[in-house]
Amino acid sequence: MANAIVTVHGGPVAVPTLLGQGPTRISTGGKIRAGIKVLTKKATCEPKAMAIYEQGVAAGQSFEQIERAISEALPSLKTPLVPRNVPWFTVRAQDFPNPDLARQILDSYGEDRGEGRRLYRFPVVFPSDHWPSVMPHELAAWGAHEKHYWSQYSADGRVRHCMCHAPVPTDDTGRRTIRLFGGRKSVERADNSGLCEPERCREYQLRQCNLTGRFLFFIPGIRSISAFELHTNSFYAMQAAIQKFETVAFLRGGRISGFLDRQRTPFFLTKTLREVAHIDEQGRAVRVPQWIIDLEAPVDVTTLMRESEDAETALVQARLASQVLQGATEAAESSELPDEAQATGFANEAQTFRDDPPMREGRPSLEQLMGRVRAYGIEPELYRTYADRRWGRGWKINPHGRGRAWDELERYRHDPQGYLDKIERELQLAGAGRAE
Incomplete structure (x- = not known):
């Protein structure tokens, strides 16, 4: 993912520049520690x-x-x-360029559970919809002052490479180093063919190379233009967070950034005591209790699903309003067409809607659905009267209602006359019922 293009919510796609050849990075302005x-x-x-x-x-x-x-x-x-390992997060003034931010975080979200005021649970908002950007992670081997080796995926995401810093080049004399632009370069590690294979890696087996990651986020109510970071080495915490990110993104049309719903519900970071399995020195599976970072999304899932529908409904209502405003003009222009031109127009429209698949997996627009109705030779007003009785007057602005109407049209795709007979018969029965 090293060369991935990242879109920070509300901003443009990152493009290469002289100082921006790499992916977009989120600047940080303080650390909250896991223990x-x-x-x-x-x-x-x-x-x-x-x-x-x-x-x-x-x-x-x-x-x-x-x-x-x-x-x-x-x-x-x-x-x-x-x-x-403790059940709270550590917030210290010296971990922030502005020490007052530590006090603000504890004052806003700290709790006293008998051991002084601690940070046990706090809200977070992520600045990007690209989860690897808000939870970057890697296998890395650190020395006393710098990172010696680290993992990095190929551009297609299929191969994990072991990277290191390239030797600093020298001039022709071999006595003077060449001035580098943009810092030291990265190259694949030569002594393992450039592949990251933990089971065959000397540093990993000696516990010198380990999984490391961090969450990058903003905290509602804490004013900072830079994000905060929370480091973790827990495979369980990061794996569980990825599942939460992917679930929320699926329900929100790919979004994890910002508040989760219209009630401004954020994610929360907290800790949960869990039994964690690991292999001891003798190769035995051992389970020990650990306080694991837990990413919570305390939101009604059905609300997220309804909000997706509301967005579609708003678009339909906007199109309907536009049709109302333009309807008189369009009707006048249509009435001036000779009968042959109108017939040709309906024929072309019929072919278009016979070939055009429904939008968004069975949820067509109202225009597309009514085009299919006209293609069947059914008067739109007659169909609307029928549809209002069958699915309720709100069917046309409800994605599920339009989906049901489309499914019924599909069932009569090869028998349009039979469908017209069905509509007329049901409306006649409805009229007879009212007369009685």
Whole structure:
């Protein structure tokens, strides 16, 4: 997906420019973390490490800052902190260019469940309909200061390559590096034929290369032109999120960006305690409880489906209004045609609607449906009277109603006269019933 063209909601498709040859990227302005870091057992035995850790936490420092301070004070502690899985998200001032944003997030959405004010659940809005853009992820092997190797799919999405930084080229003398435009280049890793195969990868088997991903989002009510990010290494969290994205996109005509419905319902990020399976060092399947990031879409599914229909209905109503405004002119122009020209026009129209398939899987427009009626030799007003009685007066602006009408027309495709007889007979019976 490295070369995918991304459309951010409400904006144009990204096009290549001098500084924009790659895909559109969403800038970020702060991190919300999935958990916390605590001192290792060895580090807890060092009073100085304990003091630095407690002071850093109280000051709202990031865990990277705290870990760096401990390592500088106690060089013997190479990894003084380890991650700990907790039911809340960590929001620290030092993780934001504008530290006040951390306070705003906690004030707006934090809860006190007995352990102080924490962020357990908060609303998010995604800025793009392209889910890999709002949840980018990869297999990556990191060194102390930079990424050594990472996965990247081919343009057709079929082959996963292992990438690395290209060596910095030198001039003809071999003593001076060539100045690069746009930073270091990426190339396929040579020693594994450029393929990313975790089961055969030395770094992956040594746990040096791991799955890493992040969610990119805005938070309603928190004013920031840059998105926020939440990192995760959980395969289960990302796989479940992809399923939610795809389900919502299917119901919303491909959209996951913005609010989910007219009630301005957002997605929510929270955590759920689940039994997670993994393979231990002895090859045994072990299940352990873990707090997993969970993406929620608390919306009435039928509402999303109705909104899709409402959009179609609005288009039909707009066309009907246009017909009302233009009807007198069109009728006058039609009446001036000689009989032969009108007959030719109806014949051409009949052929068009015989060959034209229904729009959107059996939900034709009203114009298309009435064209089929005229092609059958049925007077439109006669058909409307019949259809109003059969499906109710709202059938013409309801996609399902038009679909039912179209299906009935299809059943009589090879017997238009039989269908006209059916319409006249039912209207005669209806008239007799009223007379009685």
